[in-house]
Amino acid sequence: MRVLGVDTSTMMATCAVLDGEKLLGEYSLNQDMSHSESLVPMIKEMLDSLNLQVSDIDLYGVSLGPGSFTGLRIGIATVKSFAHVFNKPIIGVSTLEGLAFNxxxxxxxxxxxxxxxxxxxxxxxxxxxxxxxxxxxxxxxxxxxxxxxxxxxxxxxxxxxxxxxxxxxxxxxxxxxxxxxxxxxxNSCRAASIAELALLNRHGENQYNYYNLVPEYLRESQAQRELRKRES
The missing domain is CATH 3.30.420.40 (ATPase, nucleotide binding domain)
Structure with a gap:
């Protein structure tokens, strides 16, 4: 089973592909660049290097948070779009669990x-x-x-x-x-850990689809806090 793992919860953008128990590739960048600019090209470059297509992936693992609100939305939206197009399952993984798994x-x-x-x-x-x-x-x-x-x-x-x-x-x-x-x-988030946790938990309770997968922020965004203040 081929698994694509993605984590964009911090400044580190990272993606990885597992094939069963074998790590095929991992690509990580920690730089001052929007994940919306870097993530999809990173995934494409990694898959091209492995002679794989997105359609060859059987399972997606993605970090749900906590972390950067914008980063999480970009990573989750990307994985949800792949799952939608290719009708594949998604496993949501806590960013903290992924870090601990390292x-x-x-x-x-x-x-x-x-x-x-x-x-x-x-x-x-x-x-x-x-x-x-x-x-x-x-x-x-x-x-x-x-x-x-x-x-x-x-x-x-x-x-x-x-x-x-x-x-x-x-x-x-x-x-x-x-x-x-x-x-x-x-010390940093690794997509290989997200992918392995997705593989281990694929029959558990954390399986989602492209309709119900949402970030786990653990706190309100700045915009939400400001809206609540205006409404109070």
């Missing part, structure tokens, strides 16, 4: 995505019997609140994501020997 770690895994104003999108994950288990559901937290929770209840912690990089000094000062930052290669 790390094979025997302790506590805490992915962090910058949510601005000293906040991060985060969750807590552990590997149990070869499966990644979510033990604190995705949410948005103040850094001080998150660090207090981790200091109190967890040890042997590994963190990754752009939020972890942004707050690196604060994390290390607070958690000291309890925490490690991930290697650079595993």
């Amino acid at each position: 790390l094979v770690h025997g302790g506590t895994i805490v992915p962090m995505i910058d949510a601005r104003r000293n906040r991060v999108y985060t969750g807590i994950y552990k590997w149990e019997k070869g499966r990644l288990i979510n033990i604190l559901k995705p949410s948005i937290k103040e850094m001080e609140e998150l660090l207090e929770l981790l200091n109190k209840d967890y040890d042997n912690i590994m963190v990754n994501g752009n939020g972890a990089l942004l707050h690196k000094e604060k994390i290390e000062d607070s958690l000291k020997g309890k925490v490690r930052l991930s290697p650079i290669s595993l």
Whole structure:
């Protein structure tokens, strides 16, 4: 089964193709460029290099968020259009789960995505019997609140994501020997992880179609907040 994975939840635009348990290709760019400009050409270049067509893909995996509102809409709209045209299934994957899946770690895994104003999108994950288990559901937290929770209840912690990089000094000062930052290669969103999670969960509850697939923002957009203020 060929799987195309896509993640556009952060500045990193990334796409990958799996064929069963084999990674055929992965293409990632972290640059100040709109995903609307880069994503489809990236997918086309990767598929052309593999002598594949979009119609050869059997399953799509896409990150649902949290993350950049605009980036998520672009990635999801792209995958929904492919699924519509070729009538193929879609699996939605949490961006935080995808980040956590990068790390094979025997302790506590805490992915962090910058949510601005000293906040991060985060969750807590552990590997149990070869499966990644979510033990604190995705949410948005103040850094001080998150660090207090981790200091109190967890040890042997590994963190990754752009939020972890942004707050690196604060994390290390607070958690000291309890925490490690991930290697650079595993610190960003990877489409290969999204694709593999889609493959693993293809018979589960996260299967969508091009009608009902929507982003999971975890908070209102700026436009929504301003509209609510005007209406109140």
